[in-house]
Amino acid sequence: MTSKVREKGEQVRSFILANIESHNGDIAALVANKFGITRQAVNKHLVRLREQGTIVKEGSARSPVYKMVPMVAKTFVYHLTPTLQEDVVWSSAIKEAVLPLPDNVLNIWHHGFTEMFNNAIDHSGGTEILVTVKKNALSTEIMIADNGIGIFKKIQTEFDLLDERHAIFELAKGKLTTDPRNHSGEGIFFTSRMFDTFEILSGGLYFGHERGKPEDWLLERSKADNGTSVFMQLNNHTSRTTKKVFDEYTEGDDYGFDKTVVPVNLAKxxxxxxxxxxxxxxLLARVELFKKVIFDFKNVEQIGQAFADQIFRVFANDHPEIILQPINTSEAVREMISRAQAHRSAEEG
Structure with a gap:
């Protein structure tokens, strides 16, 4: 009985930590309603978290404001030299900064940090890399920022793309690299899928992916900064593993990276x-590298006949071995796709 009470108490406190900053004004009511306990019981949990040094209370007794207490807040600066190595930086500084963490969480950080730090070493063309590490009882955040050319600008130039937005679109698909001899082009794609939040700020563009949301999103800023900043955030107790993320994009038994999700909205x-x-x-550039392509039409209300025909008839005819799967389609989009598929079926018949 005692262990069950303790387990429920841990569940209550975990829920408080996950919601306290976004529900500052009504956290007691939210928790009481969620677990069917009194506000007085919730307050006991809040007091315990304060005594543990996990949260602090500010404001008045009538209108309290709670904030998470940083457990780690460190900054590291590295000069880009020929001898700088991402694995050495990880093992000598970053790993110690994020510990303790469960093994699966530490493995995700090891993968994500070394991939993104290596990108800055090999591709930024800058002179310096700044790393910040922040950790509280709930989650850990790492930012890696360089003062180089900017990742979107470099991809645009290397691939002669329409503009930097197109570079983001290609990154979202995966298997994109400006150095195919030394890089598979899988680093950013898989890293972005491993974390709860993954963001890249470069030039005037802001690219992000949130776990559980298959579509990527893009924002434009009026002010363009030099270099590239990568931001990664992960819950300290997630059950996710690197293997689980790799398996999500594997079709068949060959364990290759052969499935991708294309956020169609980024083509606008x-x-x-x-x-x-x-x-x-x-939209179709390089998708022939995959065995299965999922076209996510979220936030796309309609498409033209020629657009649908090019994907679901012309390309489908040219690549019958590739599975093309549209998702999150509006009625208008479904009608256009169905028309193109019907024409293809008629041709085959």
């Missing part, structure tokens, strides 16, 4: 609708 520019074959061809 401004208020332009997705109408033309040229837009579809940009």
């Amino acid at each position: 520019y401004g208020m332009d609708e997705l109408i033309s074959r040229s837009q579809a061809k940009r």
Whole structure:
């Protein structure tokens, strides 16, 4: 009985930590309703968390404001020299800064940090890398920032793309690298899927992926900064593993990276609708590298006949071995896709 009470208490405190900063004004009511306990019982848990040094209470007794207490807040600066190595930086400084963590969580950080730090070493063309590590009782955050050319600008230049937005679109698909001899192009794709939040700020563009949301998102800023900043955040007690994430994008038994999710909305520019074959061809760039392509149409209300035809008839005819799966389609989008597929079936018949 005592162990069950202790387990429920841990569940209550974990829920408080996960919601306290976003529900500062009503955390007691939220927790009481969630677990069917009194506000007085919730307050006992809040007091315990304060005594543990996990949270602090500010404001008045009538209007308290709770904040998570940082357990770690460290900054590291590295000069980009020929001898700088990401595994040495990890083992000599970053690993100690994030410990203690469960093995599966530590493995994710090991993978994500070394991949992103290596990108800054090999591709940034800068002179310095800044790393910040922040950890509280709930989660850990790491930012890696360089003062180089900027990742989106470099990809745009290397691949002669339309603009930097197109570079983000290609990154979202995976298997993209400016140095195929030394890199597989899988680093950013898989790293972005391992963390709860993954963001890249470079130039005037802001690219992000949130775990549990298959679509990537993009924001534009009026002020463009030099270099690239990568931000990663992960719950300290997630059950996720690196293997689970790799397996999500594997089709069949060969364990290759052969499935991708294409966020169709990123193919739009401004208020332009997705109408033309040229837009579809940009969407389809490099998807022949995969065995299964999932087109996520979230936030796309309609598409043109030519756009749908280029993907679901022309490309499908040219690559019958590739599975093309549309998801999150509106009724208007489904109609256009169905029309293209019907034409393809008629041709085959």
